[in-house]
Amino acid sequence: MTTSPATLRSRTGSTSIDPRSPRFGAGITAVLLLVVIALSLAAPSVGTLGQRAATPGFILFVAISALFAWGAGAGVQRHPYGALFRVLVRPRLDPPRELEDAAAPTFAQGVGFVITLAGIILHLAGVPFALVIAASAAFIAAFLNSVFAFCLGCQFYVLILRVRNARGAAA
Amino acid sequence: MNPLLIAAILIGLVTVATAAGLVWRRAQGRVRHSTSETVVSAQVLGADLLASGVTLLQFSSPLCAACRATHVVLSSIAGQRNGVDHVEIDLSQRPELASQFHIAQTPTTFILDRDGVVRARIGGALKREAVVAEIDGILVTA
Numbered sequence: 649m650t651t652s653p654a655t656l657r658s659r660t661g662s663t664s665i666d667p668r669s670p671r672f673g674a675g676i677t678a679v680l681l682l683v684v685i686a687l688s689l690a691a692p693s694v695g696t697l698g699q700r701a702a703t704p705g706f707i708l709f710v711a712i713s714a715l716f717a718w719g720a721g722a723g724v725q726r727h728p729y730g731a732l733f734r735v736l737v738r739p740r741l742d743p744p745r746e747l748e749d750a751a752a753p754t755f756a757q758g759v760g761f762v763i764t765l766a767g768i769i770l771h772l773a774g775v776p777f778a779l780v781i782a783a784s785a786a787f788i789a790a791f792l793n794s795v796f797a798f799c800l801g802c803q804f805y806v807l808i809l810r811v812r813n814a815r816g817a818a819a
Numbered sequence: 820m821n822p823l824l825i826a827a828i829l830i831g832l833v834t835v836a837t838a839a840g841l842v843w844r845r846a847q848g849r850v851r852h853s854t855s856e857t858v859v860s861a862q863v864l865g866a867d868l869l870a871s872g873v874t875l876l877q878f879s880s881p882l883c884a885a886c887r888a889t890h891v892v893l894s895s896i897a898g899q900r901n902g903v904d905h906v907e908i909d910l911s912q913r914p915e916l917a918s919q920f921h922i923a924q925t926p927t928t929f930i931l932d933r934d935g936v937v938r939a940r941i942g943g944a945l946k947r948e949a950v951v952a953e954i955d956g957i958l959v960t961a
Contacts (some may be wrong), residue, residue, distance in 0.1 A: 667884065682829055689825045752882040788836045795841035803924050805880050806910060806917050813914040 663725050664747035667797075670756070672717075672737055673729030673793035677712060681787040684709045688779045700771060709779060711773075712786075714766035719757030725750050727757070752802055756793065759800055760786055783796070847943030850953060857920065857937040858928060864906050871955045872902025876933040878922050880910050885944040889926040892947050897953070903954060932957050 687705030700706065719727040767782020792798035859876060861869050875893045879886035890907060897905035910917045910925060920929070923942065930939040930953050939953050 680831075685832070686825050686829060689820045689828065690822070746883040746884075746887075748881050752884065755882070765881060784832055787832065788839070791833070791928075792840050793838045793842070795837070796844055797839060801882075802880075802883055805883075806922055806925055809880070809910055809914040810917045810922075813918055 652807055661725065663750040665725050665750045665753075666733075666738065666744040667731075667746070667748040668732040668737075668741070668744060668755035669730050670724050671794045671797060672733045673724070673727060675792040676729055676732075677715070678787055678790040678794055680708065680712055681783045681790060684712065684783045685780055687786065688777075694816065697772060697774075700774065705783075706768075706771060706779060709764060713761060713768060716757050716761035719762050720754060723750055724753045724757060733801060752799060756789075756800055756802075759804075760789065763789070781807060833956040847947040848941060848949065850949050851940045851942075852939065853937065858935045859920075859931055859937060860935055863916070864908075866906075867934050869931060869933055870902055870904035871933055872900070873904075873933075873957050874929075874935075875903065875904065875905045875954075876929040876931055877907045877948065878910050878916070878920075878925055878927045878929075879907055880925040881901070883925045889928065889945055890944065893928065893950065896947065896950055900954070902958075930957070 650655055655717045684705045687708065688703070691703045691705060692699075715728070719729075763782055767779055767786075770778035770782070789800045793800065859874075861867060864874075864876070868961070873898060877889060877893055879890070890905075893905045893907075897903045908916060908924065916922070926943065926945075928941040928945060928950075929937045930941070930950070934940050938957055941949070
């Protein structure tokens with residue numbers, strides 16, 4: 649089995665990665681988010697701030713959010729799931745047919761962080777089911793990315809362009 | 820909450836996500852023929868003339884892996900056939916076109932005849948056979 653570098657850095661500074669690595673990470677995230685949803689549904693949804701912050705589902709959710717922040721900031725190529733992929737999964741697979749730019753999955757990590765951060769804030773503020781709803785939204789995005797290679801950021805990039813363009817035209 | 824209900828909700832969530840994924844995947848690469856006539860002029864493409872046969876107009880955005888793959892397919896087809904051109908536009912450089920042509924995702928490919936009429940639109944990563952079939956259909960009636 650031939651080996652190839654897990655990441656390539658081009659002369660322009662962009663990093664190329666095995667496209668299966670972020671999908672592997674998204675799969676782990678999806679499963680963990682299901683656990684968060686189950687734990688949150690099993691726990692009472694209101695109580696004091698201290699009680700809400702101490703529920704196991706919330707703690708796991710904060711950890712997931714922190715991992716998104718790490719991926720968005722350091723780039724997916726330095727994400728712990730990427731390291732897991734390289735050590736556990738990659739050696740069992742053929743080399744990738746093609747590499748992808750790390751910037752798009754890194755952007756998707758940012759989207760995940762924003763969704764989970766909103767869930768954290770709303771949950772601490774006492775909004776009922778905030779955690780379940782935010783975790784469900786993040787789950788759907790992670791699941792679609794892992795199973796169908798659907799990239800939320802990529803799909804919404806054009807819509808973002810159109811909104812910005814419309815605002816610019818109206819200004 | 821009752822554990823059975825929790826399990827049912829989780830299963831429901833996974834089912835909904837799977838259904839959404841399958842619907843999305845089915846729609847990728849599907850060729851759509853519009854009833855309304857949209858025309859892309861040569862000026863929009865920054866050219867004096869359109870291709871004499873068919874123009875494969877690809878709208879892309881940065882960091883779009885499917886756009887790379889689509890570029891390879893379309894430029895290969897254009898390279899092999901006379902009168903067929905491949906033109907790629909980066910929407911981040913020309914965002915007004917995204918609004919003008921109601922583009923929802925990248926890559927989006929327009930298949931234009933020699934008058935610039937959009938004969939077909941394809942959203943998402945596409946298949947070579949579908950494009951070739953469209954080109955043949957247009958050239959036969961040209």
